[in-house]
Amino acid sequence: MSFDNANMPEPRRLHGRVKWFDAGKGFGFIMPDEGGGDILLHANVLRAFGQGAISDGAEIDVMAQQTPRGMQAVEVLAIVPPPMPPTTEMAEVAEIDAGELAQLALEPARVKWFDRARGFGFANVFGSEGDVFVHIEVLRRSGFAEILPGEAICLRCIEGRRGRMAVLVAPWEAAIHAQAADDEA
Secondary structure, eight states: OOOOGGGSOOOEEEEEEEEEEETTTTEEEEEETTOSSOEEEEHHHHHHHTOSOOOTTOEEEEEEEEETTEEEEEEEEEEEOOOOOOOGGGHHHHTOOHHHHHHSOOEEEEEEEEETTTTEEEEEETTOOSOEEEEHHHHHHTTOSOOOTTOEEEEEEEEETTEEEEEEEEETHHHHHHHHHHHHO
């Protein structure tokens, strides 16, 4: 089935929560706050925002457009991770308040490996030696459902009991925005 984009209504901004997203299938759905049917969220639209996956329950702002197949997200504008209960495994992360977290440098990194079943993995910060531990709870708190080997990301890190660990994961594009802000200052 084909359709003419020129006759499609203009996209409009909508806010909602991610109902589910399956990176393997390449799509998921958003439940809009205003009610009505679900909004299709395709992996390509999410990747254009800088993420390969998103946590179920995350708040999301999108530009969505009515198509012959229903509402579809055409651009992701913002993602707010779902609230996560504190865990004893992540006591070091739970002790950091939002102000302290914002003061940590945003470091560009590449995922070395991540095993979702084991709940952790490692990344390499560009220009630094050694690995940075990435726990699945940090991913979830950051709005990610998973990260893939070789994926470019940004991290805010601390020295944990066993070495450097991520306390926040951000899309790669966050490094570009951070650099632009530094250049303006």
